Each structure stands twice: as structure tokens, then as C-alpha cells.
Amino acid sequence: MQMFELQWSSAEKQVARKAFNAALEREKDAVVMETQARAARIRTIDDVWALEHWLTRRRQEIDAKYDYRYSVLPIVFGHLMHEGSLAEQDLTGLAPEKLDCIRGIAQR
């Protein structure tokens, strides 16, 4: 089954949205904490521009990674699971074919 053919029920959309938002919030919290830690180590202007560079990269990574379109959501969840940002139990309630697809991407 192609991913773009997957149909999302209303209940599945709720599960998906909750898992997506929770992962995004965790990632944002991690960026806040990491920024505080990096900022506390700033001594020189080079440290400052290194922080700016890192922040820009993290923002772009997050923007690219968190794409809530149903057509790409299994890929998004697969990647999040692969990097350990999402657990399979976060997706409890999704239809088996979606979980198979997500698991398949996660295990690549």
C-alpha cells in the first residue's frame, strides 16, 4: 500500500496529532535547555557566532522534520522513531498498515 493512499480516521488523526505535538514539544524543550547550556559557556565573539550558527541549523532541522501533512506523516513518524524521539506506544491507535509502514521506515 502506498503511503499517499492511507486514509486517516478521526481517531487516528487525534493519536497522530498528539504524538506529533508531544515529540515537537520535547524537541523544543531540548533546544531551550541546550541553548541555555551553550550560552552559559560563551566567552568570545566566536562563541557567539557559533551559537547563532547552531541555532539557525536547529531551527531549519526542526522546520524540515516536523511536517504535519498526512501524506508524509508515516515518514515523519518513522524518522522520529528511528532517532528515538517517539516510541511505538505513542502511536497506539493507528491502523496496523500505518504502524507497519512507520516501523519499516524506523528500521531502515
Add this chain to the structure above:
Amino acid sequence: MQMFELQWSSAEKQVARKAFNAALEREKDAVVMETQARAARIRTIDDVWALEHWLTRRRQEIDAKYDYRYSVLPIVFGHLMHEGSLAEQDLTGLAPEKLDCIRGIAQR
């Protein structure tokens, strides 16, 4: 006299370079301190992206402002003097026509 016609003696170049570098160092030091202060106030992800935005703007401003080409140096010094980043005594040793030009820009 057009600025691009100004000739810089070796002694003047030394004065200019020293004043330029000192102003740039002061500006960098100010950015380091301001970054530390802003970073210490970070609580949310919005604070983080606001810091990134501010850092990018400051970097671009500094890149644009500190242009060490003799053809534009009087303008650069004039702007620095205008904003209080450079004092006339920092430029002691420059020829009177250069100081007139710099002062003219500073007073705009």
C-alpha cells in the same frame, strides 16, 4: 575634495587601523555581553528564536558597518562617531581634510 581622492599616509593608515580595530573590538565585546544577558533570560523556544534573530541581525549590521576600504573609511568613521562608538581623539593624526569629512558625516 572627493573622498575617493583622499590619500592615506603610512602614519595615517596606522591611526585608522588602530581606531577601526578598537571600535570593532568594543562592538564585539558589547555583543558578547548582550548575548550573555539575553541568553540568561531564555525560558521558552520563542525566546530562543528571538535570540537567533537578534544575533543574525547584529552579525549583518557589524559586517556592513566595519568596512576597511580607504575609499569608504571616512564614512565608516563618521557613522561610528555619530553613534558614539568612536571619539575624535581616536583619530588624532589624520590629516585635517579627512577629519573635516568624518566630522561632517558624524554631524548629519
